[in-house]
Amino acid sequence: LRRPLELLGPAVVVAVVGVVATFVSDSVEIYFLSALVSVAMIVAIWVFVGNSGVLSFGQISFVAVGAFAAGVMTVPLESKTGVLPDLFPVLRDHTIANVPSLLLAAAVGGALAFLVGMPLMRLSGLAAGIATFAVLEIVHNLLREWTKIGPGATTLSLVPETTGVLQATVGALIAIAAGFAYARSRLGRLLRASREDAAAAQGAGVSVHRQRLWAFTLSGALAGFAGGLYVHLLGSITTEQVYLELTFVTLAMLVVGGVGSLWGAVLGALVVSGLDSFLAEAEQGIRGLELPDGTRLIALGAIMALMLILRPSGLTGGREFGIPGR
Amino acid sequence: VTAAVVDAQTIADAVGLGAVYALMAVGIGLVFGVLRLVNFAYGQLVMAGAYTLAFTSSWPVAGSIAACVVVVVALSLAMERAVFRPLRTQSPAVMLVTTFAVAFLLQAVALLLDVRDDTIGEPAASLAQLNQAVSVGGVDVRKVTIVAVLAAAVALGLLALLLRRTSVGLHMRAAATDFPTARLLGVRANTVIGLAVVLAGVLAAAVAVILTVQFPLVTPDFALRDTIVVLVGVVVGGIDRLWTATLGGFTIGFATGVINGALPTDKTVFLPSAVFALVILVLLLRPAGLFAPRGSGAVERV
Numbered sequence: 001l002r003r004p005l006e007l008l009g010p011a012v013v014v015a016v017v018g019v020v021a022t023f024v025s026d027s028v029e030i031y032f033l034s035a036l037v038s039v040a041m042i043v044a045i046w047v048f049v050g051n052s053g054v055l056s057f058g059q060i061s062f063v064a065v066g067a068f069a070a071g072v073m074t075v076p077l078e079s080k081t082g083v084l085p086d087l088f089p090v091l092r093d094h095t096i097a098n099v100p101s102l103l104l105a106a107a108v109g110g111a112l113a114f115l116v117g118m119p120l121m122r123l124s125g126l127a128a129g130i131a132t133f134a135v136l137e138i139v140h141n142l143l144r145e146w147t148k149i150g151p152g153a154t155t156l157s158l159v160p161e162t163t164g165v166l167q168a169t170v171g172a173l174i175a176i177a178a179g180f181a182y183a184r185s186r187l188g189r190l191l192r193a194s195r196e197d198a199a200a201a202q203g204a205g206v207s208v209h210r211q212r213l214w215a216f217t218l219s220g221a222l223a224g225f226a227g228g229l230y231v232h233l234l235g236s237i238t239t240e241q242v243y244l245e246l247t248f249v250t251l252a253m254l255v256v257g258g259v260g261s262l263w264g265a266v267l268g269a270l271v272v273s274g275l276d277s278f279l280a281e282a283e284q285g286i287r288g289l290e291l292p293d294g295t296r297l298i299a300l301g302a303i304m305a306l307m308l309i310l311r312p313s314g315l316t317g318g319r320e321f322g323i324p325g326r
Numbered sequence: 327v328t329a330a331v332v333d334a335q336t337i338a339d340a341v342g343l344g345a346v347y348a349l350m351a352v353g354i355g356l357v358f359g360v361l362r363l364v365n366f367a368y369g370q371l372v373m374a375g376a377y378t379l380a381f382t383s384s385w386p387v388a389g390s391i392a393a394c395v396v397v398v399v400a401l402s403l404a405m406e407r408a409v410f411r412p413l414r415t416q417s418p419a420v421m422l423v424t425t426f427a428v429a430f431l432l433q434a435v436a437l438l439l440d441v442r443d444d445t446i447g448e449p450a451a452s453l454a455q456l457n458q459a460v461s462v463g464g465v466d467v468r469k470v471t472i473v474a475v476l477a478a479a480v481a482l483g484l485l486a487l488l489l490r491r492t493s494v495g496l497h498m499r500a501a502a503t504d505f506p507t508a509r510l511l512g513v514r515a516n517t518v519i520g521l522a523v524v525l526a527g528v529l530a531a532a533v534a535v536i537l538t539v540q541f542p543l544v545t546p547d548f549a550l551r552d553t554i555v556v557l558v559g560v561v562v563g564g565i566d567r568l569w570t571a572t573l574g575g576f577t578i579g580f581a582t583g584v585i586n587g588a589l590p591t592d593k594t595v596f597l598p599s600a601v602f603a604l605v606i607l608v609l610l611l612r613p614a615g616l617f618a619p620r621g622s623g624a625v626e627r628v
Contacts, residue, residue, distance in 0.1 A: 130561040255420060297437065
């Protein structure tokens with residue numbers, strides 16, 4: 001990540017998606033918005049997984065706490081005691097506006113990531129994978145059962161739907177800019193050095209644990225932020241929506257695009273979201289083409305599996321955005 | 327706090343669950359040994375077997391079970407040929423995520439087959455009589471528990487014989503220790519991998535038979551949760567060796583059974599948090615696995 005083009009390319013592509021979203025009908029707009037929120041989520045995951053080379057199944061737990069923090073704190077005060085009667089008084093008696101709720105989501109996600117990262121970043125390999133998966137399970141379990149901090153197993157509804165075209169686009173751009181700034185900073189370079197050869201990096205004086213922890217915390221903050229965008233897009237959310245399936249889908253997006261680059265994260269999110277939207281529409285029937293119900297999931301699974309088998313380094317091959325021939 | 331009463335029956339059920347999970351752990355561990363691949367789609371092999379049992383439930387029991395074994399082994403081989411083989415040189419992360427995609431795909435196919443009758447879930451009840459209890463030394467034990475324990479014991483015994491006493495077993499152990507060197511010395515990669523995949527398939531079929539007795543309603547996410555728990559158990563136990571992986575699978579199944587049987591439901595809501603916190607603790611203290619010998623090398627990097 002050196003040239004400005006490597007930031008500009010993905011940013012322009014995301015901006016174009018945002019501009020196109022203003023011209024389409026309301027029923028199609030939701031596909032564009034969720035694609036943009038996916039970009040923010042995948043970039044958040046890439047900040048850690050892409051730069052450290054350590055697989056994490058836990059990043060969606062930061063999306064979850066971000067989503068529920070932003071959601072619970074923006075439910076209108078007059079309906080709060082009705083829908084969330086068991087909340088801690090401090091959560092029940094206050095409501096904040098949209099932008100502060102996104103900042104809160106980022107803060108909560110980052111703080112949680114820092115806390116769990118401190119011990120966990122000592123692990124590598126499968127042990128790290130399972131330990132971060134355990135974090136996902138614990139966060140899901142607590143959010144689902146502890147009604148003092150959220151809605152528990154019921155649906156959190158009445159969240160203001162404030163993630164429109166502008167907010168989704170700007171949100172995705174913020175995530176991309178933060179990811180780019182981190183990756184080209186000294187910290188990002190040190191972490192990538194440890195990804196290539198942990199022993200050599202350590203020998204050269206890099207504290208692998210500390211560098212991973214920085215990336216994990218930033219990734220958690222961005223994931224929390226993306227969760228805030230997500231809950232304000234949906235207007236209602238359950239703990240099941242930010243759990244296993246989202247973990248698998250987001251990781252698949254990242255790998256399809258190419259784990260090694262920011263451009264891969266952005267492209268993977270857009271391509272898989274676009275494919276998913278197209279198949280969902282095709283099941284309803286577009287222009288004479290009508291697929292039977294259930295083919296969407298099969299086609300999505302088959303295409304993801306085929307892409308991974310035929311092009312395991314992802315669509316971008318792990319390279320950053322560039323114009324061929326330059 | 328009332329003392330948790332762990333009666334003999336709870337222990338018997340927990341041993342049964344541990345045995346089933348041990349079988350799954352062996353299936354996952356065998357494939358990991360030769361391919362260095364964590365097969366997340368292993369649960370979907372079990373699911374496919376369970377659907378086969380459900381769709382053939384009007385057949386004689388032996389025929390139904392035979393169909394289950396054939397389908398699961400065929401699917402296991404197809405998975406190896408179409409997915410694992412092209413990925414052999416890829417990083418463990420890519421392999422794992424690809425098996426997610428395969429699992430996702432197989433679930434979608436199962437859903438499509440399942441909803442043809444407009445309901446989700448198919449009953450597989452041909453072996454329901456195994457749920458009856460027999461009295462063993464004054465304790466009521468369900469027959470299926472005995473079947474599970476016997477199946478696990480026989481399977482592990484035969485596997486140990488195969489690995490220790492046959493030349494192909496020797497090849498498999500060599501491949502699991504150092505695949506490139508083993509190939510240089512004349513071990514045929516495709517034979518060894520094929521055998522591991524077939525054995526894993528047979529074990530998955532056995533698990534399908536046992537699980538459908540306990541949970542007769544087969545749905546597309548059948549055995550998904552079990553697979554996740556077993557994977558956690560396998561890594562916590564130590565995935566680099568077959569016996570530590572198996573022991574890890576048994577332990578997590580036994581522990582789940584005892585805890586669920588001993589505590590009333592209203593006290594188990596935060597139990598997953600406690601269990602997974604314990605998993606993290608074990609991984610921090612023994613990253614190579616709880617049962618791995620001390621001083622065994624660094625863990626695989628993903």
